[in-house]
Amino acid sequence: MTEPRAPEGGVPEHVGAPVRRQGPPGAGTLMDLSRPGRRASSLPPLDVPDREVPAEHARRRPPALPEVAERDLVKHYTRLAQMNYGVDTGFYPLGSCTMKYNPKISEAAAALPGFSRLHPLQPEETVQGVLELLWRLERALCEITGMARATLQPPAGACGELTGLLIMRRHHTERGNPRRRVAIPDSAHGTNPASVRMAGYEALHVPSDARGLVDASALEKLIDEDVAGLMLTNPNTLGLFEEEIERITRIVHDAGGLVYYDGANLNAILGRCRPGDMGFDIVHINTHKTFATPHGGGGPGAGPVAVTEALEPYLPVPLVARDEATGTFRLEMDRPRSIGRMHGFHGNIGVLVRAYAYVFLHGRDGLREVSERAVLNARYLAHLLREAFPPAFPDGPPMHEFVATAAPLKQRTGVRALDIAKRVIDLGFHPSTVYFPLIVEEALMVEPTETETKESLDAFAAAMLQAAREAETDPDLLHEAPVTTPVRRLDEARAARHLELRW
Amino acid sequence: MLDALGLDSLDDLFSQIPPTVRLDRPLELPEGVSEPEIWADLTALARRNRHVDELICFAGAGAYDHYVPAVVWALAGRSEFVTSYTPYQPELSQGVLQTLFEYQSMICELTGLDVSNASLYDGSTALAEAVNLARGTPGRDRVLVSAGVDPRHLETLRTYGAGAGYEPEIFPLEEGRGGHPELGPDVACVIVQHPNRYGVLEPVRDLFGAAHDGGAAAIQVFDPLSLGVLAPPGELGADIAVAEGQSLGNHLSFGGPYLGVIATRMDLVRRLPGRIVGRTVDVEGRTGYVLTLQAREQHIRREKATSNICTNQTLMAIAAAIYLGWLGPQGLVDVGRACHAKAAYAAERLTEIPGVSLRFPDAPFFKEFALRLPRPAAEVRDALLERGFLAGVPLPEPEGDTLLVAVTERRTRGEIDALAEAMGEVLA
8 A cells, every 4th residue: 555645734644544443353233242131221120010011912022132231332332433434533525415513512502401301292381491592593594594484393404305395385286286396407416306206296307507507598498387496506516606596586486486495505605695685485404514513424404494474374383483572482383374294393403402502603703704614615625626636617616515527537547436535535534425416427526614724625635636646556556445444345236135134 | 725716805705696696784693602602591591491300201292201321322422423424435434334234123123024224304204204105006095094193193194195195094093092994995004003192002903904904004103112011013914113213212302303213024125215224245255334225215216216315313223222232122121011010000090089080991001191180181281380290291182181191111109109199189
């Protein structure tokens, strides 16, 4: 293995993957540690008479869960945690994922028993503090997006999308015809078309033009009175601002449609511009992206949905309402035109507490600075990488993220975007997103976020450029990477063919 | 950095935003604050809530005050789990992937079914996803739901159904359980909650037998912590089982983040929503874990995906795996037995109060029961709040006299006696 050289500027050398194999060789699953009679749990002795459940309902033998001591449990899951990479481990430039640092104050807040130990059906007078927090957060999110009201119920962005589309459906249904189709750009995240389908619509694909933007003239021809609306991110999935956004929203509105803002890329525009001012009617926000709530290895997130005043009656129940006379808060259930309920209770409250802490810690100037730094970092990193990994759409300057391509490199050397990603792991980093968006060949989608220093951007760029150089001189090094991780490249085809989904 | 880019100011970074949509004023939000100041604000808000370590909690109805052992969040709260993304780079994500594999394995063991997934949002949305899974046969579109299913699950189902193109049809209970789903060749599935929304044990085998005779799929909503003592859904004939997994090591958190649990038969795996972890080998033959069967998912299949779910509740599934590891088989039995015995004791004590009776006196229940009170249930609940009890959840029954009381393993005989005494005084 070639020893990486430190680039100019004294960036530390990287000598292997940021997570390594842990524990003894062949350490297995928790079940492999199981021994009859071992047990971690302790419960008080039963202080009431024991009862048998009726025989026809009784379980005949207990489920074969692992039998382990607490010590085994701690050793096992500590070992597994150490084989996992998080934002706290290091740079995490996954494009479209906004993997910024998650402030610890937010964790501490969510863990307060006054938030974490509340039953969702407690009487309102016992939960005034959390209701006020939700009410203030809703107000703040509406101000940030330029909308009138918001539901905090959707537990994730995709659920927010479905919520917004069901609101769209209800809006049109009340006008006599739900319509049939929803337009989405060809660069859209896969959740968009999937949500469209779940809302009972067909996806209508809008092509991108040579600049990587929505082709407004093509859109004009596609939109008719059968189209319920358009879903769009702005900046879009390529990290480019849709400069013709006002024309785009006007085209849809003129045909009686609604325009949906997918908040995946809100981190680029905080305090600079607002979806409401661009003509959007419905906005979802990913708190786990923009507002630094941690992603938990895949979730939980939260996907609040904000709407214009005209669409407010359709928001899910309950909403938090404030009684102006008494200053008290309540859960408003009686909303006859509401689409209903998107979650069993009130949404991912623990996540929303974290988002509240972040929003009010930063305040109006701090949030604006977040976007400034996010865009600056992305532009700077794109600039450092431009020779080896040219931008996929060079005409527009990228905002908070950029899409580069490894296609020229692949043509010359046979090394693919995936190989670059895997080699970067051996050089000490989590790689960028690869092969998304689908419209870009050998895509590398990079989102450094605002929480990284110049030093960490320089070091990542050095690793990427080193990998590009190695592709020319020693392509096998990249094809075989990573070699320093707990496991090397895994046989995904075998996983899908010989399904082993449980022990 | 601006110099490297040939820019003069940060404003130049935003030059592509048309002037007409730029925000020409500061956001109307407070100025940012220091960490001690935001902490003071948050703790002040938290103090205005009365939590379940201050009140003695007999509230349930889908969210339960079970004990969360210290080890669960000491491990699940490790920042390598908390701050990681969906495991798209498996070489850097074996921790999350293996833990999810272990979670899937334990859910299969609990439910007696073949496959599970890496989590859904919560119990209600898991049920909506289960219905989508069951509505795979053309011509079989109708969804029959027992009136014993949680009302919030049902509302969620109605909302999702508006998009998917069905209206759930309710079949009534008889004395708090059972009922007769009207099956026909156009029925996709029959949904039964067991224990049901009144805590009552359902004649699940009969209901699912009827569903299968009619060619419909059987969906059970279950309580994970009942499965040490109650027969598993797979044995009762469920084709799909879903649950609210909050009780598996997750805090009440005013309703979320919770855990949507789903399990089904192997022949339905290619229609299962959400992420699934599979075991495989690396190029050197070492065991490893990956996300598998991704061709079902939105990022590959787009509008033909089995669901739109992307972000899920992985961290809650990690907590559930650790919690189930902590319990072990005997712990699961002990918790279930304690809940059942204490609920039975509480029902006896509370029905000794004049005018108080069980709403369904002949129906067996697990850890929750519906009490009929001589006064409006909300009034009684509020009066008991002043005495330090969350006495239960008033049910939306038309009479307004029904209180749903849940008793977990955390409640002591002393607390149950105290509740009975206080309720007696309130109703005297």
